[in-house]
Amino acid sequence: MLAYTLQRLLYVIPVAFGVSVICFMLVHIAPGDPLTAVMPIDATAEQQAAMRAEYGFDKPLPVQFAIWFGNALQGDLGASIATGRSVSSEVSRAVGNTLILAFAASLIGFPLGIFFGFVAGIFKDTLIDRAVTAFAITGVSVPNYWLGIVLVVIFSVTLGWLPSTGAGPGGSTNWAWDFEHLRFIILPAVTLAVVPMGIVTRTVRALVGDILSQDFVGALRAKGLSQVGVLRHVVRNVTPTALSVVGLQLGYLLGGSILIETVFNWPGTGFLLSNAIFQRDLPLLQGTILVLALFFVFANLIVDLLQPLVDPRIKRG
Amino acid sequence: MSTTVDTKVPAVPARPAAEQAPAQSKGYWQGVGARLSRDPVAMVCAGLLTLLLAAVVFAPLLPLADPFTGSMISRLKPIGTEGHILGTDELGRDMLARLIYGGRLTLMLGLLPVIFAFLIGTFLGVLAGYVGGWLNTVIMRTVDVFFAFPSILLAIAISGALGAGIVNSLVSLTIVFIPPITRVAESVTASVRSLEYVDAARISGARALTVVRVHVLGNVMSPIFVYATSLTSVSMILAAGLSFLGLGVKPPQPEWGLMLNTLRTAIYIDPVLAALPGAMIFLTSLCLNLLSDGLRSAMNIKD
Amino acid sequence: MRKGIFNRKTNAVRAVDGVSFTVAKGETLGIVGESGCGKSTTARLLVGLEGIDAGDLIFDGDRLGVDLSLKDLWDGVQMVFQDSYASLNPRLTIEETIAFGPKMRGVAADEARRLAHELLGRVGLAPARFAGRYPHELSGGQRQRVNIARSLAMKPRLIILDEAVSALDKSVEAQVLNLLRELKDEFGLTYVFISHDLNVVRYVSDRIMVMYLGEVVEIGPVAAVWEKRAHPYTAALFAAMPSMDPDNRTEVPPLAGDPPNPIDPPSGCRFHTRCSFAEPVCGKTRPKSVAVDGAADHDAACHMLDPISGHSKSAGGSRLEAAE
Numbered sequence: 012m013l014a015y016t017l018q019r020l021l022y023v024i025p026v027a028f029g030v031s032v033i034c035f036m037l038v039h040i041a042p043g044d045p046l047t048a049v050m051p052i053d054a055t056a057e058q059q060a061a062m063r064a065e066y067g068f069d070k071p072l073p074v075q076f077a078i079w080f081g082n083a084l085q086g087d088l089g090a091s092i093a094t095g096r097s098v099s100s101e102v103s104r105a106v107g108n109t110l111i112l113a114f115a116a117s118l119i120g121f122p123l124g125i126f127f128g129f130v131a132g133i134f135k136d137t138l139i140d141r142a143v144t145a146f147a148i149t150g151v152s153v154p155n156y157w158l159g160i161v162l163v164v165i166f167s168v169t170l171g172w173l174p175s176t177g178a179g180p181g182g183s184t185n186w187a188w189d190f191e192h193l194r195f196i197i198l199p200a201v202t203l204a205v206v207p208m209g210i211v212t213r214t215v216r217a218l219v220g221d222i223l224s225q226d227f228v229g230a231l232r233a234k235g236l237s238q239v240g241v242l243r244h245v246v247r248n249v250t251p252t253a254l255s256v257v258g259l260q261l262g263y264l265l266g267g268s269i270l271i272e273t274v275f276n277w278p279g280t281g282f283l284l285s286n287a288i289f290q291r292d293l294p295l296l297q298g299t300i301l302v303l304a305l306f307f308v309f310a311n312l313i314v315d316l317l318q319p320l321v322d323p324r325i326k327r328g
Numbered sequence: 329m330s331t332t333v334d335t336k337v338p339a340v341p342a343r344p345a346a347e348q349a350p351a352q353s354k355g356y357w358q359g360v361g362a363r364l365s366r367d368p369v370a371m372v373c374a375g376l377l378t379l380l381l382a383a384v385v386f387a388p389l390l391p392l393a394d395p396f397t398g399s400m401i402s403r404l405k406p407i408g409t410e411g412h413i414l415g416t417d418e419l420g421r422d423m424l425a426r427l428i429y430g431g432r433l434t435l436m437l438g439l440l441p442v443i444f445a446f447l448i449g450t451f452l453g454v455l456a457g458y459v460g461g462w463l464n465t466v467i468m469r470t471v472d473v474f475f476a477f478p479s480i481l482l483a484i485a486i487s488g489a490l491g492a493g494i495v496n497s498l499v500s501l502t503i504v505f506i507p508p509i510t511r512v513a514e515s516v517t518a519s520v521r522s523l524e525y526v527d528a529a530r531i532s533g534a535r536a537l538t539v540v541r542v543h544v545l546g547n548v549m550s551p552i553f554v555y556a557t558s559l560t561s562v563s564m565i566l567a568a569g570l571s572f573l574g575l576g577v578k579p580p581q582p583e584w585g586l587m588l589n590t591l592r593t594a595i596y597i598d599p600v601l602a603a604l605p606g607a608m609i610f611l612t613s614l615c616l617n618l619l620s621d622g623l624r625s626a627m628n629i630k631d
Numbered sequence: 632m633r634k635g636i637f638n639r640k641t642n643a644v645r646a647v648d649g650v651s652f653t654v655a656k657g658e659t660l661g662i663v664g665e666s667g668c669g670k671s672t673t674a675r676l677l678v679g680l681e682g683i684d685a686g687d688l689i690f691d692g693d694r695l696g697v698d699l700s701l702k703d704l705w706d707g708v709q710m711v712f713q714d715s716y717a718s719l720n721p722r723l724t725i726e727e728t729i730a731f732g733p734k735m736r737g738v739a740a741d742e743a744r745r746l747a748h749e750l751l752g753r754v755g756l757a758p759a760r761f762a763g764r765y766p767h768e769l770s771g772g773q774r775q776r777v778n779i780a781r782s783l784a785m786k787p788r789l790i791i792l793d794e795a796v797s798a799l800d801k802s803v804e805a806q807v808l809n810l811l812r813e814l815k816d817e818f819g820l821t822y823v824f825i826s827h828d829l830n831v832v833r834y835v836s837d838r839i840m841v842m843y844l845g846e847v848v849e850i851g852p853v854a855a856v857w858e859k860r861a862h863p864y865t866a867a868l869f870a871a872m873p874s875m876d877p878d879n880r881t882e883v884p885p886l887a888g889d890p891p892n893p894i895d896p897p898s899g900c901r902f903h904t905r906c907s908f909a910e911p912v913c914g915k916t917r918p919k920s921v922a923v924d925g926a927a928d929h930d931a932a933c934h935m936l937d938p939i940s941g942h943s944k945s946a947g948g949s950r951l952e953a954a955e
Binding site for chain 2: 702710714721722723735736781
Binding site for chain 1: 477609610
């Protein structure tokens with residue numbers, strides 16, 4: 012298990028490095044000069060060159076990467092081209108709100124998905140199973156940015172129960188765990204939770220159904236184990252795979268929130284990204300993507316490090 | 329939107345046919361077709377998709393209004409208006425025409441990346457899986473790095489860097505789907521490569537390329553293809569999502585995601601109308617998913 | 632699906648180690664042993680499907696990699712595989728499968744097809760009925776006949792048969808074995824016949840080679856090995872054979888337990904952990920291969936046969952005892 016843990020920890024290094032390379036390249040696959048957005052149209056050749064030198068774009072690519080990477084390691088992701096503010100501070104302000112939204116969505120999506128999956132798996136091929144399956148495939152197929160709009164139409168526009176945009180009263184961007192703020196997170200969190208819930212439901216249902224049809228379950232029943240006892244065995248067999256699916260879905264929550272934040276004007280990284288895209292602010296885009304991808308890498312690391320605790324087969328490897 | 333591309337590999341059993349469906353020969357595909365045609369849900373979905381496809385392909389031949397011509401006086405007409413069965417959008421353009429023409433772009437932007445990624449990913453995966461060694465290491469470790477990005481994030485990152493536009497959207501989505509398809513292709517190829525008929529072909533002295541063409545490709549294409557079909561719905565939702573964010577198709581081109589975005593302001597006036605483009609994305613994606621599920625179960629692939 | 636960072640981390644298994652033997656033209660060499668003993672790896676080494684880390688493969692006097700390319704080797708050596716299903720491409724018809732090899736060698740398509748039909752007839756499958764069929768439309772015995780026809784199509788001189796009849800019913804097995812015998816005479820073939828089934832090996836082989844955990848423990852003419860069972864493993868293996876004769880009993884205890892993990896084989900004599908004659912020396916030094924009863928063609932690797940090994944039951948050991 013120690014070897015596994017160590018190996019998994021070391022594996023993060025090349026992956027995180029590769030992620031940095033891809034993020035670095037984002038600015039350089041962009042057509043034209045990354046500075047065109049801010050460069051005055053009538054800038055002279057000298058002015059352009061000076062600006063390029065100021066941002067370091069005049070150096071060869073590997074040198075640029077080394078400088079950028081060295082700075083990134085120290086938490087310096089450069090300056091936003093549009094606002095001139097530090098990308099790190101912009102992202103760190105926004106990422107908290109994204110994580111809060113993702114956390115709220117995972118509280119809704121994962122427990123419900125696991126519960127529905129179990130119910131459908133246990134009552135496989137019954138009416139309950141069909142209903143759950145239909146519900147799950149609907150969840151998987153729905154474009155969540157559209158679902159968000161539909162929920163706003165129903166609960167904000169028509170019923171007037173919940174606020175339609177923002178993260179707090181009066182356009183507040185500072186989150187607090189009180190009733191006034193919670194009202195704002197319900198719609199975006201539910202919207203974000205629907206797809207992971209559908210995927211988790213489908214996976215758990217298939218796993219439970221599979222395990223219940225295996226010979227050893229028949230043997231357990233034959234030796235007189237109660238239904239609850241059998242279920243304990245099922246849970247232990249389902250947990251490792253369910254955990255890894257949940258880990259993958261964390262990435263969905265981080266990525267999917269970009270669209271949801273746009274729909275609900277949620278002041279997180281998605282909001283930041285859509286601004287960066289709109290203003291062609293490539294350093295901001297690059298920095299935000301890097302931080303989100305690294306969060307996903309570490310979320311997966313944590314899930315993988317948890318695996319041996321629930322999967323006895325890994326311990327020996 | 330199922331953006332987490334699951335890489336569950338359609339299992340190629342070590343002894344393909346002994347216990348599973350009788351091999352993948354012509355008779356096998358007839359069996360799959362027969363089972364699929366007995367699946368009412370899959371058949372309804374296939375019918376709807378065919379209808380949609382026919383409508384968008386032959387859109388110019390249909391008696392539709394011009395999707396680009398608007399009218400300031402007939403903006404946001406409700407569904408059922410005389411001359412505009414599905415109403416008009418925020419610039420007074422005919423919704424039915426825009427939905428059908430919009431389907432052209434949405435479906436193209438959704439399906440083409442999967443097709444390109446299927447071709448490229450199969451090539452890379454078969455190469456990595458058959459040749460093995462350092463080539464496998466290089467290809468598969470690169471794929472691992474791409475897997476570190478949630479797929480929406482990767483799509484937005486690349487599109488954001490490249491800028492809006494149809495071609496850029498196609499490029500970024502293709503890049504998003506190459507890694508998962510490569511992973512599946514590699515794994516299927518590695519298991520087929522270990523089968524003895526491949527050994528038998530090798531010791532006949534055939535060149536590696538011939539062995540791959542005759543003995544490997546035919547046996548790995550169908551599992552990879554089935555996996556690729558399961559990505560079409562995600563791809564379409566992502567494609568429309570990019571346009572929704574302003575990263576895909578540019579106005580005034582009709583595209584479902586973009587239409588959904590521009591109609592957002594109308595939710596207070598006519599919510600049903602505003603939700604129509606999204607409903608189209610949803611229904612199409614649902615049909616694609618159900619058909620793909622039907623195909624998997626007709627082929628006896630467990631999920 | 633976790634892998635090492637830059638390589639797939641697998642513990643190296645030296646599947647076969649220090650295996651050295653010759654096959655004479657026209658004979659059948661049988662290789663026996665429990666599953667996992669390296670029989671199949673030996674087979675794959677012989678046809679060049681696995682690379683050899685150390686040592687040589689010499690075919691008709693030509694050394695592989697020196698005077699002999701893999702392509703040359705495959706002109707003379709072919710293989711009939713164990714699993715009759717995985718060994719036939721499910722997407723090709725029988726005829727296409729058999730004709731593939733000759734076509735790769737430059738034989739014209741018509742000619743390859745004609746050859747396929749001829750060989751199908753020769754292995755007892757009427758070409759008119761079978762040529763266009765797919766593997767899943769055949770029985771196990773029929774598939775194995777196709778396998779044989781495919782190897783014959785390459786006009787080999789040596790055929791490696793890796794558990795070629797093991798998956799078949801007994802009655803079908805007998806038919807296929809007889810077919811193999813006929814083909815051997817007809818085409819002047821040499822066989823290396825690999826099986827875990829001693830009865831079958833005894834029936835078809837001229838000589839027999841016993842393997843344990845990747846090493847050769849005994850090799851010699853069938854009759855001699857059968858008679859002497861010089862190595863305790865050979866004796867145990869033969870004793871474990873079901874016998875029809877109630878009087879045919881043996882004092883040798885049957886094999887207990889599973890073979891040790893080949894990733895980490897026992898030191899010294901690899902069999903010592905399961906051998907009832909094991910002594911300290913067996914765990915320390917690897918036994919040399921020595922002639923059994925001075926016969927030039929019968930060798931076994933056991934300390935009990937080596938007079939200077941120090942084993943109490945060896946010739947040297949008993950002399951010491953006598954001296955005391």
